[in-house]
Amino acid sequence: MFSIEKAFLSLTTEKEIVNFLKDLITPVEYREIRARWKIAQMLNSTNKSYREISEELKVGLATVTRVARFLKDEPFKGYQLVLKRMKK
Amino acid sequence: MFSIEKAFLSLTTEKEIVNFLKDLITPVEYREIRARWKIAQMLNSTNKSYREISEELKVGLATVTRVARFLKDEPFKGYQLVLKRMKK
DNA sequence: AAAAGTGTTATAGCATGCTAGAACAATTGA
């Protein structure tokens, strides 16, 4: 039995990731994780206010606040890791 | 702006995947994708009935049926790809 | 000082994925 993390590590192209995610998660969940990731990137790379991001991405203000909390306050630093890596 | 798929591709260890997922998805969503992936693996590598899998993993029968549909009938073949890859 | 904008939190309502359980047609096995 292989962990879901090992499953992700086995994928090597964007298309493979898409196909795995389309089997693994629902269209609604897919839309939501794309939104969260976009919010995280906007928080990281722009000076827009939470309300501007909320309106621009058509997501609720509470969702922006929640992503910001994971980006800044929660201890996992997964967003931070990927954002740093993308910069290079 | 980088796609969520590029974000996943940038991760290189299980721990990095865990940390990114803990920022990106909720604990409930994490539990659910782990369950779905486990169901897919049991469907693929055992002869257990859907009801046995349902009871053993403590998930609803409808969830097993749904995962089975993505494994066998839906066109994405993301589960299949990873399962094949894990076999080697 | 007053007005505007900020991040944050709470409320109510909605959509969706889950569960248990029942029911169904089709297949399997004694």
Add this chain to the structure above:
DNA sequence: TCAATTGTTCTAGCATGCTATAACACTTTT
């Protein structure tokens, strides 16, 4: 043959992540 098991689908109820909106305390701007 006929009872049991199978995969599948439906129902009802529950939990949770979403939305818009309002309110709050703070800070910034005019």
